[in-house]
Amino acid sequence: MEIVLISDGPLPLDSPVRKLPFFFPARLIDMSKVSAETVGDGKVAVIELLDATDVGLKALKASWESIAEIPVICLVSQKNRKEVIQAGALGKTETLERDAPFALLLRRTKTLLKADVCKVLPENTPSRTVEAYKSSNAFLESLCLSSAEGSKIRVTLMNESAEEMFAALSSDGWAAWLGAVQTHHSGTYSHTLRVAGLAGMLARHLGWSDTVCKEIIAGGLVHDIGKMRIPLSILDKTGKLTKDERVLIKRHPMFGRDMLKSRLEVSVDIKRMAIQHHEYLDGSGYPDGLAGDRISPKVRLITVCDIFTALTEERPYKETFPARTALTMLKDMGPKLDQKMVAQLGSMLFGQQLGAVSRLSAQSKGNAAA
Numbered sequence: 001m002e003i004v005l006i007s008d009g010p011l012p013l014d015s016p017v018r019k020l021p022f023f024f025p026a027r028l029i030d031m032s033k034v035s036a037e038t039v040g041d042g043k044v045a046v047i048e049l050l051d052a053t054d055v056g057l058k059a060l061k062a063s064w065e066s067i068a069e070i071p072v073i074c075l076v077s078q079k080n081r082k083e084v085i086q087a088g089a090l091g092k093t094e095t096l097e098r099d100a101p102f103a104l105l106l107r108r109t110k111t112l113l114k115a116d117v118c119k120v121l122p123e124n125t126p127s128r129t130v131e132a133y134k135s136s137n138a139f140l141e142s143l144c145l146s147s148a149e150g151s152k153i154r155v156t157l158m159n160e161s162a163e164e165m166f167a168a169l170s171s172d173g174w175a176a177w178l179g180a181v182q183t184h185h186s187g188t189y190s191h192t193l194r195v196a197g198l199a200g201m202l203a204r205h206l207g208w209s210d211t212v213c214k215e216i217i218a219g220g221l222v223h224d225i226g227k228m229r230i231p232l233s234i235l236d237k238t239g240k241l242t243k244d245e246r247v248l249i250k251r252h253p254m255f256g257r258d259m260l261k262s263r264l265e266v267s268v269d270i271k272r273m274a275i276q277h278h279e280y281l282d283g284s285g286y287p288d289g290l291a292g293d294r295i296s297p298k299v300r301l302i303t304v305c306d307i308f309t310a311l312t313e314e315r316p317y318k319e320t321f322p323a324r325t326a327l328t329m330l331k332d333m334g335p336k337l338d339q340k341m342v343a344q345l346g347s348m349l350f351g352q353q354l355g356a357v358s359r360l361s362a363q364s365k366g367n368a369a370a
C-alpha cells in the first residue's frame with residue numbers, strides 16, 4: 001500500500017505532496033535515484049515537478065521503466081508552460097494542478113491505490129457493521145484532512161459515525177466489529193477503530209447513558225488525533241522503531257492538544273480524551289503528570305481500552321498478548337489505572353457472551369460517568 005514521492009531534491013515546502021505521507025505509507029525518492037530497487041513495491045508514484053532541473057528530469061526519463069508499470073501522477077502548475085511540457089515529455093502520466101484543493105490529490109491517489117477499505121471486509125459482515133465501518137473510516141480520513149489543512153473538524157460526521165457504531169455494536173456485537181476493523185490496511189487506523197468500539201462497549205456495559213456511550217465512541221475515534229502529525233511510514237513501520245521515532249510518537253498527546261486548542265466545535269470532554277489518555281492515576285503518565293480526580297472517568301475508560309487494545313492487537317514490531325494475559329497486565333498496573341474499570345472490562349469480556357453484551361443492572365447506571 002506504499003506510494004513513492006519523486007522530486008528533484010527535497011520536496012518544496014509549499015508542495016501539497018508533503019501532506020500525502022500522513023494518509024499513506026510513503027517514501028521520498030530523488031529524481032536522479034529512481035530505480036527498480038528504490039521504487040520497490042510502491043503502488044503509485046507522485047512526481048513533483050516544481051523546481052525540477054533538466055538534469056533531474058533527464059535522469060528520471062532514463063529510469064522511467066522502473067515506474068512504467070504503476071500509475072503516475074505529475075503535479076504541475078497549468079500557468080507554468082515549462083512544467084506542462086516537462087510532464088508531457090515524461091510520457092504516460094496524468095497531471096494534476098498543484099494549486100487545486102489537496103482533497104483532489106488525496107482522492108485521486110486513493111482511487112489509484114484502490115484503497116477501498118470495505119472491499120476486504122469478511123463476507124458475512126452484518127450490514128449495520130459495514131455502514132458503521134464505512135462512516136467511521138470516512139470520519140478518520142476527514143480528521144486527517146482537517147489536520148493537514150488546519151480546517152474545522154467535521155463534528156456532524158463524527159457524531160453520525162458514533163451513532164452508527166453504537167447501533168452496530170448494540171445489534172451485531174463486538175465480534176463483528178473486531179472482524180471488520182482487523183482487515184484495515186493501516187494498523188494505526190485499525191487501532192483507533194478498535195479503541196472506539198471497545199470503549200463504546202465498556203461504557204454500555206457500565207450502564208452509562210446512550211448519549212455518553214456515543215460521546216465515548218467519538219472520543220475513541222479522536223483519541224489519537226495527535227498521531228495525524230506523524231507520517232504513517234513511522235506509525236505503521238514494520239521494523240523496530242528508532243529512539244527518535246519513539247520520542248516523536250510519544251509526543252502525540254501534545255500534538256493533539258495543539259491541534260484541538262482552537263477547535264471550538266469539539267467538546268471539552270472529547271478534547272480531554274485525546275490529550276489525557278496517557279495519564280496515569282498515580283501521576284506517572286504524560287503529558288502533564290495528572291493524578292487521581294484530575295482524570296475524569298471518561299478519560300480513565302479510554303486509557304484502559306487503549307492499553308488493552310495495544311496489548312492484544314497484532315502489530316509487526318511487538319508481541320501480541322491473549323486477552324486474558326492482557327487483562328492480568330492491566331491488573332498488574334495497579335494504582336496507575338482505575339481498577340474498578342479494569343474489573344468491569346474483565347467481566348464484560350469473560351463474564352458474558354461478547355456477541356450480546358447486556359447492560360448492568362439499573363442501580364449501577366450513571367455512577368462513573370456522572
Ligand SMILES: [Fe+2]
Nearest residue numbers: 223224252277
Ligand atoms: Fe495514544
Ligand SMILES: [Fe+2]
Nearest residue numbers: 195223224306
Ligand atoms: Fe491509542
